[in-house]
Amino acid sequence: MGKIYRYSIGYDIVRGFVKTAHRLFYRKVIVTGRENIPKDKPVIFAPNHQNALMDPLALVCTLPSQIVYLARADIFKSAINRPFLRFLKIIPVYRIRDGVENLGRNEKTFRQTIEILQHNTPLCLFPEARHTDKRTLLPLKKAVPRIAFQAEESGGLGKDLVIIPVGIYYSDYLEPQSILQINYGKPLQVSEFLASYRGNPQRAQLELRDALQAKLSPLMIDIRDAEHYELYETIRRLYRATMLKEENLSPHPWENHFRSDQLTIQKLEIAAKEDDSFLQLLTDKVQKYEGLKHEQKIKEDALEKKPLTPAQAFLTGAGFLLASPMIAFGWLHHALPHYLLKNHVNNKIEDSQMRSSFYFVLGMLAFSAMYVVELLTLGRLFPGWWKVHYLIAMPLSGVFTYRLIRSWKVFRNRLRLRFGLSKEKQKSLLDSRQEVISFCQKAFSAQKQ
Template identity: 25%
Template sequence: KKMLYNILRYIVIVTVKIFFNSIYTKNLDQLPKSGALIIAPNHPSTFLDPLVISVWLDRPIYFLTNGGAFSSPFKKWLYTKLFMIPIYRQQDSKEGIDSANQNEQAFDNCYDMLAQGKVIIIFPEGTSENERRLRKIKTGLARIALGAEAKYDFKLNVKIACVGINYTNPRKFQSKLFVNFTKPILATDYQEKYKNDSREAVKEMTSLISEKLESLIVITPDEKADKLVRKIEILYSNRLQKNLNLSSDQTEQIFTIGQYISDAVKYYQEKNNQRVVDLDDKIEKYFLLLKKEKIRDKTVLKIADKKQVIRKLLKYIPQLLIILPLYIYGLIHNYLPFILPGIVAKKATPYAVFRGPINLVTGIFTFVSFYLIYCTIFFLFTKNILLTIIYFISLPISGYLTFYYWNYLLRVFESIRLFFIFEKGQNTYELRKMRDNIIEELEKIKEEYLNS
């Protein structure tokens, strides 16, 4: 059981580090290395979140999982081997099945595991949504932590480690990840309160968990505000990084700036909402024009005239031609294992929130399977172990190269489009003017906000 878990964990570690372009952790040293521990993260990306958490703990983690997943003897066997514990929601229970009774058994299992000094991950929001907001924290986690202590006379020293998981885009390959840890909550701090009033103790701990999680993640007021914040991040993050003397290569700063912008948007929504509406309208029109011309904001910012576009093309094209044979080699070997997970994810669910995790998990198996097939065929032809090892090493390297080559190629196409935009003239001037006006407005808002 433990061997299967460890094998899968090492595969997950490699996969997570490949999937994300940049991973940054803060206060990882606060995570206890031994003893009874409940990990309490936010839950923005279904299956991906527990995989991300498992990377940082060098001991098995037990997962509370929706009991509906244990729907067949095989699934029950497999999920048990993967350290999953079924938990049942009343709305998911089948007719004639007592979810409360089943959960009492699940809670007892958790108590005993904590008594053995094990680690359990519980997502206290209960559900997963790909949004930058914290949903209402359920009381189940506090009930398990305090119930375990009460059962063993408050001698377990159970700790609750709140963890903030922040993605730039959990569905996008080579996006950024920031995992934010903090000092654990001690269940024993609630001993007297629990003995006098168990419900009030559970309520207080749940409230503290909510407060800690809010401090560890980027939170936007609502979906519309979140879209505005993301666009302002694209337009204004680099400028803010320079103004605030933040290093551009630190993933944490991306999320610091995101929260800074979100707080400012929330402030002006309450103080002068019409100003937010007008700014949103300007930014929306600018991004619609970018979409129409199929170019990025970064390109509008960096390229000033047609001559600069030509210089860029003269730089790009020879480099692309030199690397073209390696690109073709990588494309032949990596296209199918790369494209299949996306197809599987789209077929498996209509919900975008599930597609990123399904993509990642499926990708583990497609790449491993295809690489093994390629190497088996290669060895059968060559009968040479050393050459087969070299060939195997070349596969992931060529995959990376192919991915970056394709992105480089997209920049060339973008530069060609920009060349013709400069030829037309009008939209170039309009984009520049619109962007300058937006930045000028953001500068005014920033100064007012800092002085408020």
Template identity: 30%
Template structure:
């Protein structure tokens, strides 16, 4: 798990704006994601140019979660249209963003992109890092799209520019979000074994196009093995629900284990599609029915694995909620506004949902610290600075309690709903348990 808090970045010769952003990302990751894990860190080579080839599911959040786990400035390519204003372009360059031009930008893309490519070549020569999203655009779906050849072209272009006397590695990195749009999900970074680009130098000298294609194919195959790749787009929503809502056999919170179990379940259902298409269609159709029923009664499928709780136990759970409600109310006064304000702003003002998570995480971090600072000053005016400092220290603990209370409240509400509607969903529960034996 990513537990360490690295503060050395404050002493790095980075742009100040990048250091501020780095701090926001580090604290934001801790608050936004319930669990986060980075496997394969030992695969990241040192003292060499590194190209990260990453799947692209979550717009701006993808590069910043990688940058937040890298102890060197990480450059990444972004749409050129956001660089149009000189002041914005200067700010973006200070956080190591580079423009990539498309046909719709109305410029000579080959000429303009060559400048960016040359910059990447020099970064790699100087043993720097560059993130590229070879799918070319973002999409929240957990499906690998066809890859552009930019990673291969930049890697081999850098080699060619420096007469093949350069060490470049490609690290294929899979990103997996348990929930793309809401907090409290898990984040999994999964780095594969580095591809040594020098293996392709001799072939590139003889046949550049074929070598670029071969390297791109290898990147595609590697990336596909590092992510959850749902290929049945027609039934995507049902398969996603199968992987992320229907309980896994192992109850572990370890992110990598849950990821592996989901991949195995996906492989199992894909195999079923080939060997027993009619049963596959039955299961997919049932999952669609299950989704509708769970939403109607505000339930989660994990409840179907158990009988309803007794009324006594439900009353005791509810009593606990009542007893701790005063602490929850205190928590609302110090946490509700900084939590809800970014959510409201992003949901109402930002149309592209792919940008929601990154903006909520960044704005949430800023709003929480700013709001806590203001509340602490007000508190200190009444009770003195000694108690004010103590109050400020306790604010993250109050926030953690408040969040746990809310999760507990949702679970108790679910138990009550299950108890009250059990007879209505009894037949669905029996059918669910029959199918679960096949899909677990």
């Protein structure tokens, strides 16, 4: 069996297929900070971990390197999985929950990581050591510092080792056609901690871990108040348009939404420190607003835009009517496997943060097989290059249909808000929403003085 750090043409062929599916799965993939990754130094990537397999795929599909990953050892239990995982350049790391007797096997893994870095192949491991279903950075473990120091002490790297913090953000963890943003941060120079390591290894590991945590947090949405987590989540979206205006940020590009959300969270944290009653008062107002939304069956995305005028309602409805043949085509070809897969994943996978990964992988395989079968079945009807056009059109029609159906649901909700509610109920709902925004605005503006 070849060395895992060596270039694999098979890996790149599979990656090309996965990258295509990955690009279709997300509405938009935004990458910032690629310039922070050195091309002539050994690198350890250290991303936050919130979405199972989709997190490593974020790096696989946005970087040219063939990165080697460390993953929890329990996925290697199956003898069938092991060759496949090795082909994907994944090696095991053992935790206490895998059995105390297995912790010693990490020494082999750590020796292997040193060899990987010595051959200038990037390494990636998740410093939190587990994923979470919250937009928060968990306390980091010491695996990254330990590997980094051992690699530096080995003396075989040739050049200084760097750690690249990576912030990964999903506008929605579970739904296809969401936004994915990957932020590659400025490198941490491991050599700057070597003197401390030689004097006190344990202290140096903690220092490097804390430095990594400080670098990683600003690259992601990091809500640190666990008690009021849902409140922060609600306000960061509710206040987004107002924050964009206050900071003179355009709604486009999407990166401004990410920055706006970070600013809102920072201001909420400051307001909570300055006034002990702030979060409770805000919670009361949000609960009132959420209650009205639930009562009137109106969702937030219908309230984020101005109420529809009759002319807008007519023109938008006409647009959906004109698009209905294309929607019907895409729906007929994709609806059954989509709903079967979604129901299967939701019913069988208990960990909600694993569902997107299962849906992506199973969907990639199922839809690809379906397209090939349809092409073979209907291919006789299409001459020459029309078969290629058909094969390209099928996945695009699925994406197009999914987006339009989602847009239709928002439009239908906006119709209900504008024409299905009495003026009194509509006003009550909009006033309650504005009350929350104004309350935050007043607290935030006081911070500027």
